[in-house]
Amino acid sequence: MRKKVYVVNPNGTDNIPLNLNPTLELPSKCPICETGYANLPLISYFIQSDSSCFAATIYSLHLCPHCEKCFMVTYSASGNYNCLETKISEIFPHPESCTKFPLRISDLSPKFVEIYLQAEKAENSGLSEICGLGYRKALEFLLKDFAIHTHPELAEQIKSAPLNQCIKKYISAENIRTLAERSAWLGNDEAHYIKKHNDRDVSDMKSFVEACVYFIS
Numbered sequence: 001m002r003k004k005v006y007v008v009n010p011n012g013t014d015n016i017p018l019n020l021n022p023t024l025e026l027p028s029k030c031p032i033c034e035t036g037y038a039n040l041p042l043i044s045y046f047i048q049s050d051s052s053c054f055a056a057t058i059y060s061l062h063l064c065p066h067c068e069k070c071f072m073v074t075y076s077a078s079g080n081y082n083c084l085e086t087k088i089s090e091i092f093p094h095p096e097s098c099t100k101f102p103l104r105i106s107d108l109s110p111k112f113v114e115i116y117l118q119a120e121k122a123e124n125s126g127l128s129e130i131c132g133l134g135y136r137k138a139l140e141f142l143l144k145d146f147a148i149h150t151h152p153e154l155a156e157q158i159k160s161a162p163l164n165q166c167i168k169k170y171i172s173a174e175n176i177r178t179l180a181e182r183s184a185w186l187g188n189d190e191a192h193y194i195k196k197h198n199d200r201d202v203s204d205m206k207s208f209v210e211a212c213v214y215f216i217s
Ligand SMILES: [Zn+2]
Pocket: 030, 031, 032, 033, 034, 035, 064, 065, 066, 067, 068, 069
Protein backbone atom coordinates (compact mmCIF):
# COMPACT_ATOMS: atom_id res chain seq x y z
CA MET A 1 0.00 0.00 0.00
CA ARG A 2 1.35 3.45 -0.91
CA LYS A 3 0.37 6.52 1.10
CA LYS A 4 1.22 10.19 1.17
CA VAL A 5 3.54 10.66 4.12
CA TYR A 6 4.52 13.95 5.71
CA VAL A 7 8.33 14.05 5.81
CA VAL A 8 10.48 16.39 7.86
CA ASN A 9 13.79 17.69 6.61
CA PRO A 10 15.88 18.28 9.74
CA ASN A 11 18.52 20.29 7.83
CA GLY A 12 16.13 22.82 6.34
CA THR A 13 17.95 25.15 3.97
CA ASP A 14 16.75 27.59 1.35
CA ASN A 15 16.97 25.14 -1.52
CA ILE A 16 15.55 22.09 0.25
CA PRO A 17 11.93 22.40 1.37
CA LEU A 18 11.32 21.80 5.06
CA ASN A 19 8.34 19.56 4.54
CA LEU A 20 7.65 17.04 1.81
CA ASN A 21 4.78 14.65 1.37
CA PRO A 22 6.00 11.94 -1.00
CA THR A 23 4.03 8.77 -1.59
CA LEU A 24 5.75 6.02 0.37
CA GLU A 25 5.11 2.31 0.30
CA LEU A 26 4.06 1.24 3.80
CA PRO A 27 5.44 -2.01 5.22
CA SER A 28 2.81 -4.77 5.04
CA LYS A 29 3.72 -6.33 8.38
CA CYS A 30 5.70 -5.64 11.53
CA PRO A 31 9.20 -7.20 11.17
CA ILE A 32 9.27 -8.00 14.90
CA CYS A 33 5.94 -9.76 15.58
CA GLU A 34 4.92 -10.42 11.93
CA THR A 35 1.45 -8.93 12.46
CA GLY A 36 -0.17 -7.25 9.45
CA TYR A 37 0.51 -3.52 9.50
CA ALA A 38 -0.76 -0.53 7.55
CA ASN A 39 -0.23 2.49 9.80
CA LEU A 40 1.47 5.70 8.85
CA PRO A 41 4.90 6.26 10.42
CA LEU A 42 5.24 8.25 13.65
CA ILE A 43 7.76 10.50 11.94
CA SER A 44 9.92 10.53 8.83
CA TYR A 45 13.19 12.33 8.16
CA PHE A 46 14.61 13.27 4.83
CA ILE A 47 18.39 13.33 4.35
CA GLN A 48 19.84 14.54 1.06
CA SER A 49 22.96 12.57 0.28
CA ASP A 50 24.25 14.35 -2.82
CA SER A 51 23.69 17.98 -3.69
CA SER A 52 24.72 17.75 -7.36
CA CYS A 53 22.14 15.15 -8.40
CA PHE A 54 18.99 14.45 -6.49
CA ALA A 55 19.40 11.31 -4.41
CA ALA A 56 18.21 11.06 -0.87
CA THR A 57 17.24 8.75 1.94
CA ILE A 58 14.03 8.93 3.93
CA TYR A 59 13.96 7.32 7.38
CA SER A 60 10.55 6.45 8.82
CA LEU A 61 9.95 5.38 12.39
CA HIS A 62 6.94 3.10 12.91
CA LEU A 63 5.21 1.88 16.07
CA CYS A 64 3.50 -1.50 15.86
CA PRO A 65 0.25 -1.35 17.85
CA HIS A 66 0.30 -5.13 18.33
CA CYS A 67 3.72 -5.68 19.99
CA GLU A 68 4.14 -1.98 20.87
CA LYS A 69 7.68 -1.92 19.54
CA CYS A 70 9.23 0.48 17.07
CA PHE A 71 10.88 -0.39 13.79
CA MET A 72 12.45 1.70 11.07
CA VAL A 73 12.03 1.73 7.30
CA THR A 74 14.56 3.41 5.04
CA TYR A 75 13.62 4.57 1.55
CA SER A 76 15.83 5.65 -1.29
CA ALA A 77 14.35 8.61 -3.12
CA SER A 78 15.13 10.15 -6.48
CA GLY A 79 13.50 12.59 -8.88
CA ASN A 80 12.62 16.10 -7.73
CA TYR A 81 10.78 17.61 -4.79
CA ASN A 82 7.47 17.71 -6.63
CA CYS A 83 7.69 14.16 -7.92
CA LEU A 84 9.73 11.91 -5.67
CA GLU A 85 10.28 8.32 -6.71
CA THR A 86 10.77 6.24 -3.56
CA LYS A 87 11.36 2.61 -2.78
CA ILE A 88 11.92 0.66 0.43
CA SER A 89 15.62 -0.11 0.74
CA GLU A 90 15.74 -1.67 4.19
CA ILE A 91 13.68 -2.49 7.25
CA PHE A 92 15.20 -2.57 10.77
CA PRO A 93 15.25 -4.93 12.51
CA HIS A 94 15.54 -7.37 9.61
CA PRO A 95 12.57 -9.77 9.48
CA GLU A 96 13.70 -13.14 10.84
CA SER A 97 10.99 -15.30 9.34
CA CYS A 98 11.42 -17.20 6.11
CA THR A 99 9.00 -18.72 3.63
CA LYS A 100 7.81 -22.25 4.42
CA PHE A 101 7.41 -24.58 1.46
CA PRO A 102 5.22 -27.69 1.27
CA LEU A 103 6.99 -31.01 1.76
CA ARG A 104 6.34 -31.96 -1.85
CA ILE A 105 8.39 -28.96 -2.99
CA SER A 106 11.34 -29.61 -0.67
CA ASP A 107 11.32 -33.29 -1.73
CA LEU A 108 11.14 -32.40 -5.41
CA SER A 109 13.80 -29.66 -5.33
CA PRO A 110 15.77 -29.20 -2.09
CA LYS A 111 18.19 -26.95 -4.00
CA PHE A 112 15.31 -24.60 -4.92
CA VAL A 113 14.36 -24.22 -1.25
CA GLU A 114 17.98 -23.62 -0.23
CA ILE A 115 18.60 -20.95 -2.89
CA TYR A 116 15.22 -19.26 -2.38
CA LEU A 117 15.83 -18.90 1.37
CA GLN A 118 19.26 -17.41 0.71
CA ALA A 119 17.74 -14.91 -1.73
CA GLU A 120 15.06 -14.04 0.81
CA LYS A 121 17.70 -13.48 3.46
CA ALA A 122 19.58 -11.20 1.05
CA GLU A 123 16.40 -9.25 0.31
CA ASN A 124 15.55 -8.90 4.02
CA SER A 125 19.06 -7.57 4.61
CA GLY A 126 18.64 -4.88 1.97
CA LEU A 127 20.86 -6.63 -0.63
CA SER A 128 18.46 -5.70 -3.41
CA GLU A 129 21.04 -5.95 -6.20
CA ILE A 130 21.66 -9.66 -5.67
CA CYS A 131 18.38 -11.08 -4.37
CA GLY A 132 16.87 -10.93 -7.87
CA LEU A 133 19.62 -13.18 -9.19
CA GLY A 134 18.97 -15.56 -6.31
CA TYR A 135 15.23 -15.78 -6.97
CA ARG A 136 15.92 -16.28 -10.67
CA LYS A 137 18.35 -19.11 -9.91
CA ALA A 138 15.94 -20.71 -7.41
CA LEU A 139 13.15 -20.64 -9.99
CA GLU A 140 15.41 -22.34 -12.52
CA PHE A 141 16.09 -25.21 -10.09
CA LEU A 142 12.40 -25.59 -9.24
CA LEU A 143 11.21 -25.74 -12.84
CA LYS A 144 14.06 -27.92 -14.10
CA ASP A 145 13.67 -30.38 -11.22
CA PHE A 146 9.94 -30.45 -11.96
CA ALA A 147 10.59 -31.06 -15.67
CA ILE A 148 13.11 -33.82 -14.84
CA HIS A 149 10.58 -35.37 -12.48
CA THR A 150 8.04 -35.61 -15.31
CA HIS A 151 10.62 -36.48 -18.04
CA PRO A 152 13.41 -38.38 -16.23
CA GLU A 153 14.72 -39.77 -19.52
CA LEU A 154 15.46 -36.21 -20.74
CA ALA A 155 17.34 -35.08 -17.63
CA GLU A 156 20.57 -34.10 -19.44
CA GLN A 157 18.80 -32.00 -22.11
CA ILE A 158 16.66 -30.30 -19.46
CA LYS A 159 19.67 -29.44 -17.29
CA SER A 160 21.49 -27.71 -20.15
CA ALA A 161 18.49 -25.91 -21.72
CA PRO A 162 17.90 -22.19 -21.07
CA LEU A 163 15.01 -21.79 -18.63
CA ASN A 164 12.47 -20.33 -21.07
CA GLN A 165 13.13 -23.13 -23.57
CA CYS A 166 12.87 -25.67 -20.80
CA ILE A 167 9.39 -24.35 -19.96
CA LYS A 168 8.30 -24.35 -23.62
CA LYS A 169 9.61 -27.84 -24.34
CA TYR A 170 9.30 -29.83 -21.17
CA ILE A 171 6.59 -28.30 -18.99
CA SER A 172 3.05 -29.09 -19.99
CA ALA A 173 1.27 -27.29 -17.12
CA GLU A 174 -0.67 -24.60 -18.97
CA ASN A 175 -0.70 -22.20 -16.00
CA ILE A 176 3.08 -22.14 -15.74
CA ARG A 177 3.51 -21.73 -19.52
CA THR A 178 1.06 -18.81 -19.62
CA LEU A 179 2.80 -17.08 -16.72
CA ALA A 180 6.19 -17.63 -18.36
CA GLU A 181 5.01 -15.97 -21.59
CA ARG A 182 4.02 -12.86 -19.65
CA SER A 183 7.32 -12.58 -17.77
CA ALA A 184 9.61 -10.35 -19.82
CA TRP A 185 12.65 -11.11 -17.69
CA LEU A 186 12.43 -14.86 -18.22
CA GLY A 187 13.96 -14.93 -21.66
CA ASN A 188 17.03 -13.12 -20.42
CA ASP A 189 19.55 -15.22 -18.62
CA GLU A 190 21.97 -12.32 -18.29
CA ALA A 191 22.48 -10.83 -14.86
CA HIS A 192 22.66 -7.26 -16.19
CA TYR A 193 19.06 -7.42 -17.42
CA ILE A 194 17.76 -8.32 -13.99
CA LYS A 195 19.84 -5.57 -12.40
CA LYS A 196 18.51 -3.01 -14.87
CA HIS A 197 14.90 -3.79 -14.06
CA ASN A 198 15.52 -4.78 -10.49
CA ASP A 199 12.41 -3.66 -8.61
CA ARG A 200 9.73 -4.70 -11.02
CA ASP A 201 11.40 -7.97 -11.85
CA VAL A 202 12.07 -9.05 -8.28
CA SER A 203 8.41 -8.74 -7.31
CA ASP A 204 7.37 -10.28 -10.65
CA MET A 205 9.78 -13.16 -10.09
CA LYS A 206 8.56 -13.78 -6.56
CA SER A 207 4.94 -13.86 -7.76
CA PHE A 208 5.95 -16.28 -10.48
CA VAL A 209 7.78 -18.54 -8.01
CA GLU A 210 4.77 -18.43 -5.68
CA ALA A 211 2.44 -19.43 -8.52
CA CYS A 212 4.77 -22.25 -9.65
CA VAL A 213 4.99 -23.59 -6.09
CA TYR A 214 1.18 -23.51 -5.91
CA PHE A 215 0.73 -25.33 -9.24
CA ILE A 216 3.44 -27.92 -8.57
CA SER A 217 2.60 -28.77 -4.93
ZN1 LIG B 1 4.81 -5.89 16.04
